[in-house]
Amino acid sequence: MNNIEKNRHLCARAGFGLNFSEIDLYKRTSHEKLYSLLSQYSYTPLPIEGFPTSFREYPDKDSFNDRKAMNQYFRNYNLTIANTWQKKMTESPGQLQEKMALFWHGHFATRVRHPLFNLNIVEIFRKHGLGNFRELLMEVSQSPAMLQFLNNQQNKKQHPNENFARELMELFTLGRGNYTEKDIRESARAFTGWSFDKSGQFRMNYRQHDEGEKNFLGKTGNFTGADIINIILDLPQCARFITGKIFRFFVNEQADEEIINQLSAKFYASNYNIGKLMDEIFLSDWFYAEKNIGAKIKSPVELITGICRAMPFESRNENMVYNFQRLLGQALLQPPNVAGWPSGTSWIDSSTLLLRMRIPEILAGYRSLDIEPKPDDDLNMGQREKEIIINRMKGQSTILWEKITPALNEDLFALLLPRSSEELKNLLLSFNAGKSRQHLLVSILCTPDYQLC
Amino acid sequence: MLISRKTFLQTGSLATASYLVPNFLKAMLKPEAISSNGKILIILQLSGGNDGLNTIIPVRNDIYYKLRTQISIKSNNAVLLNDEAGIHPALAFFKELFDNGELAILNNVGYPEPNKSHFRSMDIWQTASDSNQFLQSGWVGRYLDEACHSCSNPTQAMEIDDLLSLAMKGNKNKAIALKDPRKLYRESQESFYKELNSMHQPHTEVLTSYLYSTLSNTINNAQYIFDQSKSRPSADSYPSTPIGKDLNTIASLIKSDINTQVYYLSVGSFDTHNNQNQRQEQLFKIINDAVGVFVADMKRNGKFKDVLLITFSEFGRRVSENASRGTDHGTANQMFFISGGLNKKGLLNGLPNLSQLQEGDLIYSEDFRKVYATLLKKWLGANDKNILGRDNGYYDFI
Structure with a gap:
């Protein structure tokens, strides 16, 4: 395997694919050195524009005319968070930090409406994603998004709610078969009183906390929630x-x-x-x-972010990337349930494969898209949503070809595909005979093979 | 025994290894037909949470009228089914079906520990999971896995939509989704895809061959479905509403020789938090009109006894109305079963008990998975226990 192949594989997994405007870097850098660049990170908050990022400045519930206005505000704010994070994934040189945050977003999956709760948990993933798992787990467990999503606000001494305790062990730390139903009941008691206040701050509600003795995973004591987490981490x-x-x-x-x-x-x-x-x-x-090599099917976020890095573009429609991801089944901040997104072949059916193979051409303006998304009543409250139409009026997006001119003259197959047969190469070359290198790039992005990384 | 080349190509043993079959050979395979009993199931999803209490109205129940002073449907407005129950006036055709013995209604269907998020509850209905269980495959998809070992993108189940619902994704097989046979045909038959599909070299990596066989099946099935859809175009004039068009597509396929056994479509949104009556009436009217034309079409073509159309919604709504002349998310709900081949007709059980609620919500009495088991076993002739993972018992309306 040569250097560029190694770097392609590394970037596909430790990040979101090669950045075509930096092709020279990949050519002259060893994979060890490249990794040290990709894995560098320093935490800076997402640059959210147009919305307040603290509860102090956040509009009061009563300041909205009606529920519809508030929903619209939530929706636009959440979209802004998703789009801002998406941009970071595309552009950040510290690729691994964002890739890791995406991994944790699917691992500690929450789906809540409050934008500040969403922003808060995404920042936890970005801040601690490459740090210490103990700190990450503790921060997530005390975040308003998680406390709300798994009903810990309703976990009270008199009426324990086991939802968080169950998922903590089944999905977040141990996996099935490594604890009993009794361990769930006992640990749920330890988490009673874990809640958050009006400004989303974690609050220990001592009146609702069960201080009694608990038997958990073979240990006995007057455990608190933090004790439970530490006992789990000891295993x-x-x-x-x-x-x-x-x-x-x-x-x-x-x-x-x-x-x-x-x-x-x-x-x-x-x-x-x-x-x-x-x-x-x-x-x-x-x-x-x-x-x-090529042993994974790209998730929709991986796929589209990869396209954005290979074929950078400007769009008049700021939600275009988000819309593609949603149509393909992976919208940021919207994991399907606490178990996170599925993976592998479950991303691919007739409809999603054809759509995946058309997106590069839609972006390049070669064709248009006219598709009706599945309704999302949790977001839309029964309002009918329009079809997603792209490029009916050409020029919604402009490819920044000048940014990637040097890359276009390289071996595009090696830069984009985990492996490619001579037959595939010949097919794509003859299909694009007499056309520009741009066309060849788009064609490669449209192959089934490009779905792999 | 000598096997002809054609038979050989169509046998399942080869097709199970279809990942390794070059695509140009696979193009010669017809979509594998399972031994169909000729029964067809149509699943109509009422998205958004339909208010069941204003659908089948408990016209003699004081609690209902007390808790819904603004939005209740008065007994003289409802279309009476019997002394106690009326149906929403916009569903007049359903009363006709009821009188003909072509409609069965199961009240109070739900599941334990109900979830009130649209998305989550819909997933529970579509995957047939428990409330705290997360499955990545749907119940119709698993039916395909069971009934169709050898086809990787079978046309035995079809969703009339641009995108495929989780209900239609199995662990091995996934159904096909199309809004319109012509649109899918146009999109799938481009020369670029056909050229990719005609590559001779077999794909040896599992994932590459999965992708290429999905592409190949999409191209072949789109052609097959489009051809079938043209063979018997509908003479009836279906309404030009979305559900009218969808049922028209389904009807033309049912009348053809296609091997499709399950059709899936949805209509909505029934998420009526405010001004419920206006919205629900609009939606019922378009359903009523489309189903009316569809049933007539099926009857005229002698298909109605083999067609079963069912409805469900992710949840019902709260018993009390809210302050905006609407209702918020609730729990149990009724299901409709429409067919010329029912064993039992009319109201299959009693109306929900409004005097015994759980935090203002109905307490379900019928588990939706028992309904699925019944449909799988008694209508589609499949092994429901394998598909649903347990014994749910059966109803006897089919």
């Missing part, structure tokens, strides 16, 4: 569960048990240092093994 199974999920997301959906065991032992020994775990993965030799 090597927690490190194993997280490592397995990271491996399937970043490396290969087919788990390699031996490698996962080795990684998770180190992860546990490092006291849950996520950044170190990722270094271990992306600097290993096995990450570049043939069986891990």
Whole structure:
């Protein structure tokens, strides 16, 4: 495998694909050096424009004329968050930080209406995503988005609500089969009183907290919620569960048990240092093994962000990228349920495959799109939504070809596809015979093969 | 035994390894037909949460009128089905079906620990999961897995929409979605796709072959469906509403030789938080008109006894009205079953008990998965226990 192939694979997994305006960098940089660039990060908040980012400035419920006006405000604000984060994914040189945040967004999946709750949890993912899992887990567990989504506001001494305790173990830390129903009941009692105040701040409501003795995973004590989280983190199974999920997301959906065991032992020994775990993965030799190349189907966010990096464009429709992702089944801030998005072949059916293969041409202005999204009554409250129409009036988007001129003269197949047969190359070359390199680029982006990374 | 080349190509054993079959060979395969019993199921999803209490109205219930002073439907406005129950006046054709013994109504259908988010509750209905269980496949999709081992993009189930619902995605097979056979045909038959599809080299990586076989099936099925849809165009004049057009498409396919057994379509939104009566009446009117033409069409073509049209919604609505002449999200709801081949007709059970509510909501008495089990077993002849993962019992209306 040559350098550019290694760098393509690395960028596809530790980020959202090669940035075509920086093709020179990939040519002259080793994958080790490139990784050190991709994994650099410093936390800066998303630059949200046009909306207040603190509760102090946030409009009061009564300042809206009616429910409809408030919904519209929520909707526009949430779209702004999604679009701002999306832009960060496309442009940030610290690609791994945003990719990791996307992973945690699917792992600690919440779906709430309040924009500040959404912004808060996304910032937790961006801030702690490459830091320490213990801190990440604690922050998420005390975030208003999670407390609200899993009903912990209703978890009270007299009426424990087990929703959070159940998902904490089943989905967030241990996986099924590593705890009992009794452990769920007991730990739910420990989380009673965990709530948030009017400004979204975590608040321990002592009056609703059950201070009694609990038996949890073989231990006995007057445990608090924090105690429960620490007891879980003491179990090597927690490190194993997280490592397995990271491996399937970043490396290969087919788990390699031996490698996962080795990684998770180190992860546990490092006291849950996520950044170190990722270094271990992306600097290993096995990450570049043939069986891990092209072994994943891109999620809609990965696919479209990758297109944005290969073929940068300006759009008059600020929601265009978001709309594509939504039509393909993965809108930011809207995971389907607490288990997060599905993966692999479940992204692909007749409709989504044809749409995926048309998006590059729609962006390039070669064709238009006219499609009706599935209604979302949680957002629209029964208001009918218009069809999503793009490019009926040409010129909704402009490709910034001048930004990628040097890249166009490179081997576009090697830059874009995990592997490509001579037959595919010949087919695409003859299909674009007499046309520009731009056309060839668009054609490659439209292949089934480009769906893989 | 000698097997002819054609038979060989059509047998399932080869098609199970279809990932390894070059696409030019696969193009010669017809969409595999399962041993169909000729029964057709149409699932009409009422999106947004239809208010069941204003659909089948408890005209003699004081609690209903007390809790809904603004939006209740008075007994002299409802179309009476019996002493206690009336149907919404905009569903006049449903009363005709009721009188003919071609409509069955199951009241108070739901599930334990109901969820009031549209999205989540719809997922529960579409995947047939428990309230705290997260499945990535839908119940019709798993029916395809069960009934159709050898076809990777079968036309046995079809959704009339631009995008495919979770209900239609199985673990192995996924149904096909199309708003209009002509539109899908046009979009799938471009020379670029056909050229990609005609590559000779077999795709050895599992994911690459999955992608290429999906493409190949889309091209082949789009052609097949389009051809079938043209063979028997409808003579009836369907309303030009979305559901009118969708039912017209379905009717033309039912009258053709296509192997489709399950059709899925949706209408909405029934999310009537304010000014409910106006919105619900509009929606019922377009449903009523379209279903009327569709049933007449099916009858004239001798198909009505083999067609079963059912309705469901992700939840019903709260018993009390809200301050905006609407209703908020609730729980249990009724399902309709329309067919010329029902065993039992009319109201299959009693109306919901309004004097015993849980925090203002109906307490379900019928589990929707028992309905699914009945449809799978008794209508489609499938193994419902494999598809739903457990024994749910059966109803006897079909």
